[in-house]
Amino acid sequence: MIKKYVEENKDRMLEELFSLIRIPSVSAQTAHKEDMVRCAERWKELLLQAGVDKAEVMPSKGNPMVYAERMVDPKAKTVLVYGHYDVMPAEPFELWKTEPFEPVIKDGHIWARGADDDKGQSFMQAKAFEYLNKHNLLKHNMKFIFEGEEEIGSGSLGPFIEEHKDLLKCDVILVSDTGIISPDVPSITTGLRGLSYWQIEVTGPDHDLHSGTFGGAVANPINVLCKLIADVTGPDGKIRIPGFYDDVEEASDEERKLVASIPFNEEEYKKSIGVKALFGEEGYSTIERTGYRPSFDVCGIWGGYTGDGAKTVIPSKAYAKISSRLVPHQDHNKISQLVVDYFNRVAPDTVTVKVEKHHGGYGYVCPIDFPAYKAAERGFETVFGKRPLPVRIGGSIPIISTFEKLLGAKSVLMGFGLESNAIHSPNENMPVDLWLKGIETIINFHLEYDKEA
Amino acid sequence: MIKKYVEENKDRMLEELFSLIRIPSVSAQTAHKEDMVRCAERWKELLLQAGVDKAEVMPSKGNPMVYAERMVDPKAKTVLVYGHYDVMPAEPFELWKTEPFEPVIKDGHIWARGADDDKGQSFMQAKAFEYLNKHNLLKHNMKFIFEGEEEIGSGSLGPFIEEHKDLLKCDVILVSDTGIISPDVPSITTGLRGLSYWQIEVTGPDHDLHSGTFGGAVANPINVLCKLIADVTGPDGKIRIPGFYDDVEEASDEERKLVASIPFNEEEYKKSIGVKALFGEEGYSTIERTGYRPSFDVCGIWGGYTGDGAKTVIPSKAYAKISSRLVPHQDHNKISQLVVDYFNRVAPDTVTVKVEKHHGGYGYVCPIDFPAYKAAERGFETVFGKRPLPVRIGGSIPIISTFEKLLGAKSVLMGFGLESNAIHSPNENMPVDLWLKGIETIINFHLEYDKEA
Numbered sequence: 001m002i003k004k005y006v007e008e009n010k011d012r013m014l015e016e017l018f019s020l021i022r023i024p025s026v027s028a029q030t031a032h033k034e035d036m037v038r039c040a041e042r043w044k045e046l047l048l049q050a051g052v053d054k055a056e057v058m059p060s061k062g063n064p065m066v067y068a069e070r071m072v073d074p075k076a077k078t079v080l081v082y083g084h085y086d087v088m089p090a091e092p093f094e095l096w097k098t099e100p101f102e103p104v105i106k107d108g109h110i111w112a113r114g115a116d117d118d119k120g121q122s123f124m125q126a127k128a129f130e131y132l133n134k135h136n137l138l139k140h141n142m143k144f145i146f147e148g149e150e151e152i153g154s155g156s157l158g159p160f161i162e163e164h165k166d167l168l169k170c171d172v173i174l175v176s177d178t179g180i181i182s183p184d185v186p187s188i189t190t191g192l193r194g195l196s197y198w199q200i201e202v203t204g205p206d207h208d209l210h211s212g213t214f215g216g217a218v219a220n221p222i223n224v225l226c227k228l229i230a231d232v233t234g235p236d237g238k239i240r241i242p243g244f245y246d247d248v249e250e251a252s253d254e255e256r257k258l259v260a261s262i263p264f265n266e267e268e269y270k271k272s273i274g275v276k277a278l279f280g281e282e283g284y285s286t287i288e289r290t291g292y293r294p295s296f297d298v299c300g301i302w303g304g305y306t307g308d309g310a311k312t313v314i315p316s317k318a319y320a321k322i323s324s325r326l327v328p329h330q331d332h333n334k335i336s337q338l339v340v341d342y343f344n345r346v347a348p349d350t351v352t353v354k355v356e357k358h359h360g361g362y363g364y365v366c367p368i369d370f371p372a373y374k375a376a377e378r379g380f381e382t383v384f385g386k387r388p389l390p391v392r393i394g395g396s397i398p399i400i401s402t403f404e405k406l407l408g409a410k411s412v413l414m415g416f417g418l419e420s421n422a423i424h425s426p427n428e429n430m431p432v433d434l435w436l437k438g439i440e441t442i443i444n445f446h447l448e449y450d451k452e453a
Numbered sequence: 454m455i456k457k458y459v460e461e462n463k464d465r466m467l468e469e470l471f472s473l474i475r476i477p478s479v480s481a482q483t484a485h486k487e488d489m490v491r492c493a494e495r496w497k498e499l500l501l502q503a504g505v506d507k508a509e510v511m512p513s514k515g516n517p518m519v520y521a522e523r524m525v526d527p528k529a530k531t532v533l534v535y536g537h538y539d540v541m542p543a544e545p546f547e548l549w550k551t552e553p554f555e556p557v558i559k560d561g562h563i564w565a566r567g568a569d570d571d572k573g574q575s576f577m578q579a580k581a582f583e584y585l586n587k588h589n590l591l592k593h594n595m596k597f598i599f600e601g602e603e604e605i606g607s608g609s610l611g612p613f614i615e616e617h618k619d620l621l622k623c624d625v626i627l628v629s630d631t632g633i634i635s636p637d638v639p640s641i642t643t644g645l646r647g648l649s650y651w652q653i654e655v656t657g658p659d660h661d662l663h664s665g666t667f668g669g670a671v672a673n674p675i676n677v678l679c680k681l682i683a684d685v686t687g688p689d690g691k692i693r694i695p696g697f698y699d700d701v702e703e704a705s706d707e708e709r710k711l712v713a714s715i716p717f718n719e720e721e722y723k724k725s726i727g728v729k730a731l732f733g734e735e736g737y738s739t740i741e742r743t744g745y746r747p748s749f750d751v752c753g754i755w756g757g758y759t760g761d762g763a764k765t766v767i768p769s770k771a772y773a774k775i776s777s778r779l780v781p782h783q784d785h786n787k788i789s790q791l792v793v794d795y796f797n798r799v800a801p802d803t804v805t806v807k808v809e810k811h812h813g814g815y816g817y818v819c820p821i822d823f824p825a826y827k828a829a830e831r832g833f834e835t836v837f838g839k840r841p842l843p844v845r846i847g848g849s850i851p852i853i854s855t856f857e858k859l860l861g862a863k864s865v866l867m868g869f870g871l872e873s874n875a876i877h878s879p880n881e882n883m884p885v886d887l888w889l890k891g892i893e894t895i896i897n898f899h900l901e902y903d904k905e906a
Contacts, residue, residue, distance in 0.1 A: 206727025212848030215748030219732035222751035230683035274659025295668030298675035304753035395665030
């Protein structure tokens, strides 16, 4: 019945999606300021058509927010759907085979900017809701919040949530803005890493020195900086700063088993980044290293003479930018301070070391025994015929941890993107059958969620 | 008698020197191209006046050379005097209290560009020769070679020597282009360090990676570079590259005792460069570390994001420029290759390390039991009343080792400059009494040299 509905309504639903895609809501380009408002207004209309009780375009300190709700029972649970209506710039235009803002269906794919990220995906959520609402199957309340600044850092969303905590109150947040491994290997993103970032400045002599006159008698700040950095990581790939791993949660045996079954071709992986050998923490697989374990990477380093040829100098200063990806339950504030204290403690008295904390961000994890996760899992199983694998991705989506912090609710990251969908690139696309399967899967999530709740 | 002569001829000798100084022979500035030739011609006249048999302005691939000789006995020893007639630019002019190219005597000092470096000093050599020649005291032959490119790297001198080995044949080279510790603590420069210079490039992935997606699974080339550099120097300040010290000559007990008597105020030294503590190889004093021991300094390092704020990236590449000051008898070619081999050997297979040799230079040492050194020592003792201290300076004067290599002759660095003479800076100067003492000391050197020879 679900399958039949989506098949029968396919053309209408696609035409509705296309009306969103045709508005070039590029948040990074001020020329599209008015398109942002038009796109938000269009979303409002589409949500009303889908059956919400009310929908509003609400002001924020940046681009407007689209809020909508369908309250079936004040005492029932509430699912909040989050998505974003802004898209990445389409440049370089000349690499597109079709017009980026004029969606085309060809070879079974929708071709357009936003076909996946995130108009295509977030519209699946609206259409799943439409089905449930139309067929009186909704046993829980639903809210929608769509922002227009995700591609430029979600700067207005945090303050907006802070200001509208009651309005956005919910039991779980549902997000379709991530991907699956493949249609044959469905997966759910269960974790995102947090982040700490530092800048370190090492000062030796108070002015650059002649490396002949002074070389050998004075600590060189670059040499010292290299030593400070090198000492952090052991030959076993472990971070040797005392206390660094204290709050790192080890994955359960069940989860490690599932992770081990994620298809991974090391040769392909190495080839794709052009390295001869991988390096990481001993005792963990590559997937675990990026998803379940913290990292310590120098993102930038500079000091002394960096021009052509040779200049013999002992520079006064050397700098590095360093970041750690953090995992549950590492607190970025605690880790940031831990590292500052560590460098100050081990700095030799031959130099002055100044460590400055930059921004940080919380990681996120959705336990695989969390009821809403179980509902998502069964939703996938019903439609894809396979239990989805839990995947923790190495990057950060700071807004997910902001939701958890401000609303006290976990997110379930039910995304349906494929790597070949080319988000952020020319020729972004979405297979139509996958898009329809996504709608079906989300419908099943809601049905399963009511059983769990 | 010597003292009387220099006192009586002081005004004339100064006026002759001034005629050289008034020609602005700035080798770094092409506007002074003709001044270089005029200055060389003037030197020729002055040398002929001083009593040489012949003097010539000879072409080189750059500025002309001035060559002169006084052959008293083909079977006798020959002393070759080396100096340079070019000077540093006088800019910034506004900081000069007098005109840089119009010498003035004030407060007992000559004030002018070149008053010390090297017109003032090399002219002492000419006037010492004049005395000896006029009084029939010269028992050995004398040759003079003055170049016009010392301040821009002596690029033409090497090929000139190569081409005129017979003409420049000598037993010892005498150079007045260095300094003494103070008039109360006379000293002779006995050593210069050699140099090796490398650029190292570490390549990890073949393109920059997202530090979230890949952090923890891939060797970061900056982290690796830091480790490669940090591992070279031990906590005892020793360079841990196998074989690095193999050819380093240890100073004799006698020399170490003399070195220990060189006045050195550690607090003043630290204050002058703005450090809280010094660092260097265990078991050696600061003076020994810069004069008698090799160094390993990173002169520049760069890689990844170095702009404002934070960017989370694992860069594809990281670079460093590294130099070692070398001491006798370290061969810079051998050491350069040793370090290249070392880095290639210890590089982990997670990255590609490319080490490129830049230029290198030989060090120089004048043993303190070398006859000509002894003559210089006694020359100083006679005039200054104290045995001069041997001082090895940390920097390099490549031409001195070139002389040794091409002519097979040692140099005696009998310089008379003071730090307060401000060479290369505005208000360069030379105390007149020190200038006269220098002439006397050189005369005594020649007299002592004949006893030694």
